[in-house]
Amino acid sequence: MRMGTSVLIVEDIPEFQQRFAAAIHADAELRLLGVAGTGAEAMTWLARQAPDVMLVDLGLPDMSGIDLIRHAARHLPGTESLVVTMFGDDGNVLASIEAGATGYLLKDSLPESIAACIHELRAGGSPISPSIARRVLTRYRGVPPNGNAAPATPAAGVEPLLTERETDILRQVAKGMSFAEIGDILGISQHTVVTHVKKIYRKLAVHSRGEAVFEANQMGLL
Amino acid sequence: MAMVIGGWLRLLLLLLLAGLAPAAAIADTATAVAEPVSAARLRGNALLPPDAGEAWEIISLPDNRRPPLVSGEVAAWYRIEFSVTAADLGRESWSVYVPFLRDGGRFFLNGHPIEHIAESDDVLRVKWERPHLVSLPDNLLREGSNTLMVRTQPRLDVSFPRLSFGHATTLQKFQERRSFVVRTLPQITIVFCALVGLFTIFIWVARPAERLYGLFGLTVLLWGLSALTFVIETLPVEHWWSWRLVYHSSTGGFVALMAVFCAGFAELRPPRIVWKTMFVFWLICPVAMIAFGDAADVWMRRVWSAGLIPIGLGAAGMICLAAWRQRTATAYALLAALVLAVLSGIHDYLLHLGRLATIFPDWAGHRIFLLHHGANLLLLVMGSILAQRFVQVLFDLEFLNRDLERRIAEREAQLDAQYQRAHTLERERATVEERRRIMQDMHDGLGSQLFQSLSRAERGDLAPPEMAHSLRSCIDEMRLALEALGTPDDSFLDAIADFRFRWERQLDAAGVRSHWRIEASADTLKFPPRTTLQYLRIIQEALTNALKHARASLIQVHILGEDDAMRIRIEDDGVGINGVANGPGHGLRNMRRRADLLGATLDIDSAPGRTRIEVRVPLAAATA
Incomplete structure (x- = not known):
């Protein structure tokens, strides 16, 4: 029996935490590992267990999501980071990719496309605009x-x-x-x-x- | 350059001349040459050698007589005794070397005529500058004492040289040496003067403002003309007078122009009366020659020539002043050359007059005229000064050029900076203007939509799906703006790429197949962001219609960039505009309005199963 893809959500806005969590719950292949509202919380989660996919919002209250991505890329080879962006065009996306992110997710994506995006990432595909x-x-x-x-x-x-x-x-x-x-x-x-x-x-x-x-x-x- | 080289060559030749007299003296002692220092002279017009019993007077050679003021001198007979030893006889043929005999004459050896050097007569005028070598026939030569008699009719020159008797080969060297000095050097001078003079005058003709060049060229040419006197030795009588006119005029002209040149060099402006006097003095020569003909010739030589000396002294005075003021090597060199030239002029005049013999009888006996060489040196220095000035002008010009280039570069840099500033300001202004317009757009479009939604939501008149729809279209509007503004170099193709990427996914998610074809070069399609925004809105409107209202399953977007226009075509296989119950009239009106504002045309061709919207944008209108 498959464990499914474990996902860690790092997002400080509760509305979006819920939105992403719902999208993951709705997909049988995905498993929500946890939700972190701050960078520190995320670091604690990462120390405890490395997720398959980490969904990172860049604007965290205590640190930049980019540092988190860099940390994961350096220390957790099994974890893929997916950066969450409003419009997908800002310079932060490139900075995230350079830090180690392998994909990005638009913030207003519908639940099904959120799951699809994670699956695509796991299958080796990276979106690029x-x-x-x-x-x-x-x-x-x-x-x-x-x-x-x-x-x-x-x-x-x-x-x-x-x-x-x-x-x-x-x-x-x-x-x-x-x-x-x-x-x-x-x-x-x-x-x-x-x-x-x-x-x-x-x-x-x-x-x-x-x-x-x-x-x-x-x-x-x- | 030619001037300078020519000048140097002349200087070299002059140095050669300096060694001539001593060399001849050494040659005299080294070989068997007899130079009798005394002779007997008899004045009389007899054509055959007079007897020894006539009233011969014993004189010493050279015979430096003063010429009479009036020509028409009687002929003179010279009798020179020389002895030949038996050893000398028969070994080699003998000759007599005559350094000069300007008027020609008849030679008799032991009573027999042996040579006749042409003399002036009714058809020919002679003025021999060359030395003569008269061979003494062996059969007339006796062992012991021999007598050579020479009859000459003085017209130009009354002096008689010291003759040399000896072997022809030895004497030939004497002849060649003197010939070089009195004939070859003047020939070279003439050629150089002609070349340099014409060359300099060409410069002056091309640049009349360079008066010094014209002056120098004319001076040189006149001197060359004057030097012809050493080359023209015989002339038909009818031309003699005109040649003498040319000779005197050019000599006088040379001296006068040289004085003008010197004044120019010294930067002096003597009162006009000085130049007028000089001109009048010069004018005396041609006037007198024309008025009195041949008879004036001797007066020109004796009296008028003397007037040239003060002119030369005046020029020397001016250069002296210039040298004292300028203290430059050039001024000193010119002064030295001028003093030498004036001195040699005085020398020649005294020699001509027969006065020099009383001071330097031996030297005068050689009858070497020096002005010719002195003037060459002077012309060399004058030419060098001009060459130096020419080179200086080139240097100055180069300096000026560099200075000018530097200033132009500076000015260019300033202009460039100014242009850049203006450009930057203009761009900033344009950016501000563009930003203002976009803000206006946002205000009218996005803002208005948000406020409407807010108002309806507050009224409780907005169901959640409608609310979501309204907000989504707001977000789409923002994305559209970002796509239009997100391209740094106004590239429409970049904007359309972003737009396509977003829409492709959206259509994909909605299960609508889309086919995009973009055929255009990136360079031709560049619009201001706001224009791009309007086009994207038109396409977005068309896509929204096809997706929401026409229920299409395939949408084709074709963008074609032509030379003068851009075509945007959106085709779908939906129900068509007429098939839509709650018609997309508002959207279509919007599209048309936008196209009108942009100067583009919008064509809609709609039927069930095929709707085509085509926008044609004239490129000049779009970029204007």
Whole structure:
């Protein structure tokens, strides 16, 4: 018998706590692990048991949800973070992805799409909007893979962080193409497109972690 | 540049000349050359050698006589004795070297005529500048004492040189050396003067404001003309007078122009009367030559030429003043060259007059005229000064250019900064204006909708599903605004991508298939955010109609960017506008109003199963 996907909700507004909890309860495959109203509570939950999926609202009263995502990405390899956003276009989504989030959820999503989103995430799919793709392209064009190098202009011969294929995919996403269409255009399966997107998310997280280490080094913290 | 090189060459030749006289002296002692220092002279017009019994007077050679004021001198016979040893005889042929014999003459050896150097007569005028080498035939030459007699009719020159007797090969060297100085150097001078003069005058013609160049060019040309006197040795009688006119005029003109050049260099402005006097003085020459013809020639040489000396001294005085004021190497060099030229001019004048013989009899006997070389040196210095000024002008020009470039760059930077400021201000103003309009839109659209919903909710007139619907459309309105404003570079395609992403999911969730086709280049479709917002609203309205009212199962959105227009086409397979009971009239009216405001046309073609809404946007109107 399957245990189902365990979900931790980190959200300070009771209305949304209820909304998300209801959506999870309604789905037989999902299991609500707990609801945390503050970052500290969430940390306690995480220390006790690592959820499969953590739904994080960024605007917590005591800390930034991004720190929470980063903590989970670093210490709980089995946990996937799903950031909750109002409109899905703000810079916080990219910051969350860089911190380790592998997807985002619109705050006004209907209950069934909340569950669908979690399932999609577990199945290896990560949603990506054109505006996020644009942000990633603008920011990581020509950036070398290791964060230690200066990001502005990569040295000749250094492989860029994003492969050509990944860049192609992002370009198509930025145009508003669906994964299926992108698969058709690039001659690959929709599933492969999904995998690529997930890989891009992981790369950005690893890269920004390296960059953080690099910056910390620079500042003499490490 | 040519000027400078030419000048240097001339200077070099001048130095060569300085070593000439001593070299000749050394050659004299080294080889068997006889130079009798005395001779017998007899004045008389006899054409055949007079007897020894005539009234010969013993004179020393060279014979430096003063020329009479009036031409028409009687002929003179010179008798020179020289001896030849038996050893010298037969070994090599003998010659007599005659350094100069301007008027030509007849040579007799031991009573036999051996040579006739052309003399002036009714058809020809001669003025020999070249040295002569007369060979002494072996069969007439005797061992022991020999007699050479020379008959000459002085017209231009009454002096007679010291002759050299010896082997032809030795004497030929003497002849070549002197020939170089009195013939070749002037030829070179003439060629250089012609080239440099014309070159400089070309510069002046191209830039008449550069008066100094014109002056120098003319000076050089006149000097070249004057130097022709060393080259033109024989001339038909009918041309003689005009040539002398040219010669005197150009010599006088040269001196006068040189004085003007010097005044220019010294930056002095002598009273006009000085120049007028000088001009009148110069004018005497051609006037007198024209009035009195050939007879004036000798007066020109003797008297008028003397007047050139004060002009030269005046020029030297001006340069002296300039040197004292400027204290530059250039001024000193010009002063030195000018003093040398004036001195050599005085030298030549005295030599001509026969006065120099009383001071330096030996030197005068060589009859070497110096002004020619002195003037060359002077022209060299003058040319160098011009070249230096030319180069200085180039340097100044370069400096000015750089300065100008720098100032232009500065001004450009200022303009650029100003433009940037203006641009920034304009952009800020535009942004503020755009923001104001969007706020207005929000106020009228979103605000109004929220207030209506609030009012109805407070009245208890709003059921939960309606309330949710109302709030959702408010959120959609906000999303739409974010999509329109969220593209940093006003790219319509970026906005439509976000819009499509949102709608695709929405339609998907509602079970409606959608098909999107966007064919346009990103560069051509750039609108201000508010315009983009209006287009997105039109599309949103059309999609909402298709989804809510027409109950479509397939919606196709096609955006086509053409060169001059953009087409937006939304097609669905719903029931059509007429099939809708509670008609979407309000939505359609809204769409039409928006399209009108944007200068776009809206076409609706609706039938059951196929509704097509097409918006055509002329691009000029959209971006204006």
